[in-house]
Amino acid sequence: MSNKLKKLFRDERGITALETAIILIAFVVVASVFAFTILSAGTFSTEKSRQAVYGGLEQVGSAMQLYGSVIGEAESAGAARVLTVTFTVATVAGGNAVNITDTETGAANNEVVMSYRDDDETISELTWSMQFIGTDDGDWLLEDGELAEITIPISNTNEITLEPNDEFQIEVKPPQGGVVPVMRTVPASLDKVMVLN
Numbered sequence: 001m002s003n004k005l006k007k008l009f010r011d012e013r014g015i016t017a018l019e020t021a022i023i024l025i026a027f028v029v030v031a032s033v034f035a036f037t038i039l040s041a042g043t044f045s046t047e048k049s050r051q052a053v054y055g056g057l058e059q060v061g062s063a064m065q066l067y068g069s070v071i072g073e074a075e076s077a078g079a080a081r082v083l084t085v086t087f088t089v090a091t092v093a094g095g096n097a098v099n100i101t102d103t104e105t106g107a108a109n110n111e112v113v114m115s116y117r118d119d120d121e122t123i124s125e126l127t128w129s130m131q132f133i134g135t136d137d138g139d140w141l142l143e144d145g146e147l148a149e150i151t152i153p154i155s156n157t158n159e160i161t162l163e164p165n166d167e168f169q170i171e172v173k174p175p176q177g178g179v180v181p182v183m184r185t186v187p188a189s190l191d192k193v194m195v196l197n
Contacts, residue, residue, distance in 0.1 A: 063177030064089045064098055064112075067147060070182055072162070074190045082162035082186055085196070086151045088133065089142070089172060089180065097141040098174045100148050102130040111175040114152060116160060118168040126170070127157045164188050 067090040072082045091098060099111040104127070114126040133147050142148050152170065154160045162168060164186055172180040184196035 063092050063095060064142065064172060064174050064180050065092050066172075066180055066182060070184050070196045072184075072186065072190075072194050072196045074192055074194075077191050079190050079192075080163060081155055082190065083155050084151055084153050085162075085170065085182075085184075086149060087182055088147050088149050090147050091142055091144055094144065096176070097143040098177075099140055100130055100142040101140040102150075103127045104129045113173045114150070115171045115173065116152075116158065116168065117171070118160075118162075118166060121160070123158060123160065126152055128152045162186050164190060 067088045070085060070087040073084045073086070074082055089100075101110055101112075103110055113124075114128050116123040116126055129151050130148050131151075133149050135145055135147075137143070137146070150172070152158065154162050160168075165188055166186045168184060168186075170182040172182065174180075186196065187194060
C-alpha cells in the first residue's frame with residue numbers, strides 16, 4: 001500500500017500556470033471578438049435607426065398646412081355652380097421652405113401639385129394660381145412667416161362641375177412632406193362668396 005501511495009505522489013501531472021494563462025488568454029480573445037461583432041452590429045443598427053428618424057423629421061418638417069377658411073365663389077347668389085375655390089397655405093412652424101411656383105407662371109416643372117377628387121371624377125393635376133399675402137421676400141419660396149393664397153379655377157380651366165351639396169377633396173402635394181387634404185362640401189344654396197365647410 002505504501003508503494004501505491006508513493007507512486008501516486010510521484011505522478012504529479014497537472015496544468016502549470018503558463019498553460020492556464022494561455023487558455024485564459026484564448027478565452028479573452030474569443031470573447032473580445034464576439035463582443036466586437038455584437039457592438040458593431042449594434043452601432044450599425046443604431047445608425048440606421050437614426051437615419052430613419054431624421055428622414056421622418058425631414059418629411060414632417062417640410063410639410064405645409066391649411067391656414068384659415070376655404071372660400072368658394074360663384075357668379076352670383078343662387079347660381080348653379082362654384083367657379084373658383086380659394087384657400088391659404090403656410091409652412092408648419094419651423095418647417096423648411098417650399099417652392100410654390102404656380103402653373104400660371106409658365107414654369108415647366110411645378111414642385112407643388114394639386115389634385116382633385118369627388119364621387120364622379122379624379123383629376124391628378126389641376127391648374128392653379130398663387131399670390132403671397134402679407135409678408136413676402138420676393139421669391140417663389142413659401143417660407144416661415146409667409147402665407148400663400150391658392151386660387152383654383154374650378155369650372156372654367158379645370159372643367160369641374162361643383163354644384164350645391166357636392167362633396168370634394170383637393171390635395172396639396174408638396175415635393176417633401178405630407179399631403180395637405182382640403183375636404184369640403186358645397187352648401188345647399190350658393191352665395192357669390194361663401195365659406196366652404
